[in-house]
Amino acid sequence: MKKIMTNIKTLAALLMAGAALTACSSEDNFMNDQPANPTEPKTYTMTVQATKSTGDAAATRGLSLDGKTLNVKWNEGEQVEVVQTSGTTSKSLGTLKAKASTNGITTLTGELVGLQTGAQLKFYLHSASYDYTGQTGVLLKADGNNSIEEKYDYAFAATNDYTIDGTNVTVPSGINLEAQQSIVMFTFVDNNGNSLNAQSLEIETKNPLVEKKNNVDGTGNSQVKSMTITPASATNVIYAAIPNTEPNKDKPNDYTLTVTDGNGKLYTYTKNVTFTNGKYYEVKVKMPKRCTLAKSTVGMIVGTDGLAYYVEDKDNLPTDVTAAGMVAYKNGSNGLVIALTNMNSKKMWYNSINEAKTYEPEVTGYTWKVPSVDEWKLMIGANNDDGNDRNFKGLNTAIEKAGGTALEKLTNYWTSTHESPDIYYMSIDSDGDANFNPVYDDEGASIPVRVCFDF
Secondary structure (H helix, E strand, C coil): CHHHHHHHHHHHHHHHHHHHHHHHHHHHHHHHCCCCCCCCCCEEEEEEEEEECCCCCCCCCCCEEECCEEECCECCCCEEEEEEEECCEEEEEEEEEECCECCCEEEEEEEEECCCCCCEEEEEECCCEEECCCCCCCCCHHHCCCCHHHHHCCEEEEECCCEEECCEEECCCCEEEEECEEEEEEEEEECCCCECCECEEEEEEEEEEEEEEECCCCCCCEEEEEEEECCCCCECEEEEEEECCCCCCCCCEEEEEEEECCCCCEEEEEEEECCCCCCEEEEEEEECCEEEHHHCCCCCEEECCCEEECHHHHHHCCCCCCEEEEEEEEECCEEEEEECCCCCCCECHHHHHHHHHHCCCCCCCCCCECCCHHHHHHHHHHCCCCCCCCECHHHHHHHHHCCCCCCCCCEEEEEEEEECCEEEEEEECCCCEEEEEEEEHHHCCCECCCCEEEC
16 A cells, blocks of 8 residues: 555655656747847848949949049948838838948948838938038048048938848949939139138029938928138138039039138138039139128128128229129128218109109119108218217218218218108218208208118
8 A cells, every 4th residue: 555655655756757848848849939139120131233434324333532532432331321211101120331442332231220122211321410511621531630522522322122032131233322412622713813711601692502411300401592611720721522412413502612711811702513422523713802791791892793801902803893782781691781972963862762763773683762860860871980880980981991982071962761741861960970850841952862772
């Protein structure tokens, strides 16, 4: 009996052990069937042959300068960000890195996380976020910080032609990255052909440029009509990466270049030109010492071309330009220009208002008018150190320096201010102070007119 009980206990123990082993084995199999971490997206290794564009369509990506040609090359470790697009959703998957190459063809490798089968893949050299701010005017990384080679030579490619084998992704046809900007080497000289060293270069356009663009989620995108390049030290040679995107891509644009020299003087040149993405240009620019009215300062001469010139250059204006006015007031990029002389005859008020626009010389892009009371006060005050908006001493001095004729004391001048039934004129007393007085419409008289225009 004792032996039977012993055998039963042994059998029970074996059954329990077997049950335990069976349970452990079943659990192990269950765990082995699960991914290591089911919440993590799958990681793929991608290998793709990439070419930096060559030829006329997108010729100059390489940034190894040889004479007037940019040779195509890849630097070791250059990065290409990969973005997948599915429907209206875009997502960055990771970054591929390049092997060094001097012929423009390289192999990109890296890991992509979260790839969806069937999604379009987009490739962005450097980054999917284009940012053209902070340029320093140098082409190559070896030449200084914030070079075009290092940061601003963006290029793009897209494909749906890729294969997935396990965790390996390949693009059988490879990709061809096309430049998203032109590269321009500007060389600056003054009107006499001497080197003009720039402390800064501002490039303004009629049609907007893309300053920043996030190609993943669209945040932070901005379009501007000007970009500024600031070299580490003054130089007469500045390289610029100039972006062109739709709807203005590869179309003519008005480019205004403004150079600031070491003395803070401004030089401006404007031309309608097409800079094509992917192309390299070398442009020598003769820069007249002048600026747009938006950049002018009080006291500068205004020519018939609608640009502002420095008073010291009043006898050396371009042959086709005549001095017409003077910047009399400035507030930010806006202001008022006063004519250098009176209209050629005294006029009744209504005639002065109607005929002001016929004053000569004409100024391209602007229309003369009779100043209002408030405009007279702004012009008077801007030319007095203490801001006095009645005494004409400062304004008259500035007009005479610009080569014009001062407004006369003990003389009346029309304003355009009309507060029915009164019209207003300005009377200058013997001390040069202005008084603004009303007169009834039917009491108009023929008095001098000095016109202005706003910008």
